[in-house]
Amino acid sequence: MPRGRGLGPRVAAVLVFGSSAAVLVVEIVALRLLAPYLGLTLETSTMVIGIALTAIALGSWLGGRIADQVEPRxxxxxxxxxxxxxVALTPAVLRSTAEWAPALLLLIGAATILVPGALLAAVTPIVTKLRLTSLAETGTVVGRLSGVGTAGAIVGTVLTGFVLVSRLPVSGILIGLGTLLVIGSALVEWRRRGWNSAPALTLLVMAGGLATVVAPGGCDTETKYHCARVVADPQRDSGRTLVLDGVRHSYVDIDDPTFLKFEYVRAIASVVDTAFPERKPLAAHHLGGGGLTLPRYLAATRPGTRSLVSEIDGGLVRINREHLGLGPQAGIDVRVEDGRLGLRRLDAGSRDLVVGDAFGGVSVPWHLTTEEALTDIRRVLNTDGLYVANLIDHGGMAFARAEVATLSETFEHVALIGEPADIGLDPTATPEGGNLVVLASNRPVDLHATQKALDTRQTGWKIATGDDLTAWTGDAHMLTDDYAPVDQLLQPYSPRSSP
Known part of the structure; x- marks a missing residue:
């Protein structure tokens, strides 16, 4: 009896296509599961891709080797x-590990990608073994199934990135995929000899679904980019904290938009309040929206202000409307778009103020930090325009120094605001890092008035400029579109630290 009998070309193609697609779904969704705990950084992406490729290589090798020794069917x-x-158990396992045994997260995370990835990758050489009936057709069979597998991987990638993640929670994607794989297993075994273990596997998949419900680390909403929660402030009835990927991202007082809780937001407000005449309406552009704290503040303190917000995550816009009290507020226009692309659409000299406050979880979108991006910001500002940005860094502040160096080459006037130890004004203290605020313009800003406003808001922050800032920046390299290792420059810190 020929070895290909019982496994026709269509069945073989479906198996290879489906298993290859499933590997890519697991890879992309695993990255989203790990991001709240490891950050959405280049290193995290590289690690997940590397583990997935290792799984594919290992599964292909072992699958072919075992298929030569055991009946492939x-x-x-x-x-x-x-x-x-x-796959179905992965969400519960990863979130429970992150909560109760974080030291094991990398090991467990790698296993949840490596094990199913290798098992699924093994399907292609096994099916290939079954389809080979003669040496004369080896090239045709191997080439066809290789192409089918690549097509499956492409479909799995596109389907996950463009459809599944935007419509389903990641836990639902993995439990659904696990269910489909078990159903596929049952059909294959039923076709071969009747299936007697399907109930056991089905119970395990159901257990994964139930465990995901009770596992820690759940989200109120899973957007395209974030695991998002809105937490009520027990001390203020109208206060809400927007938590993205485990980090407190924005604070909004629904009834009083002039109440600013986070220090860096109070620092930005101090800069804007003193840089422009009181209550003067502004034309502002915001790179990153979050909870829209600053656009709300400007609308309340400067009636007539027009704030255009570039927010890449449409899910956050819905959260603002459904949970953070954002109505059809006059003067606030939110566009779901990448901030760099949004800048290109603005006319030269059309803005009084540009505010930079864009983060992807605990990482910084590098393409908003480069000389080319800052040159575009300078282009859209008018003669008296001001750029104010929230920076985050820790340890040696390598990223913050590089960004300040880049700003200093782009704008005539640059100043840095932060804790004295963090910005080099208190050499006796150890820098702790966190948020810094940098301001840049082509006209001088009254820094004495800004410092007075900072003191009034009780931030404890100081301003570094001139020789102090030059000394703090040191020999930091500029960031350009050709060279911007932002993820590598950013120093590690706890994802649960506050803004």
Missing amino acids: RLIGPSLGMSGVV
């Missing part, structure tokens, strides 16, 4: 079923 069903169970 016996391997397909278990590979699909076991991978389905692991």
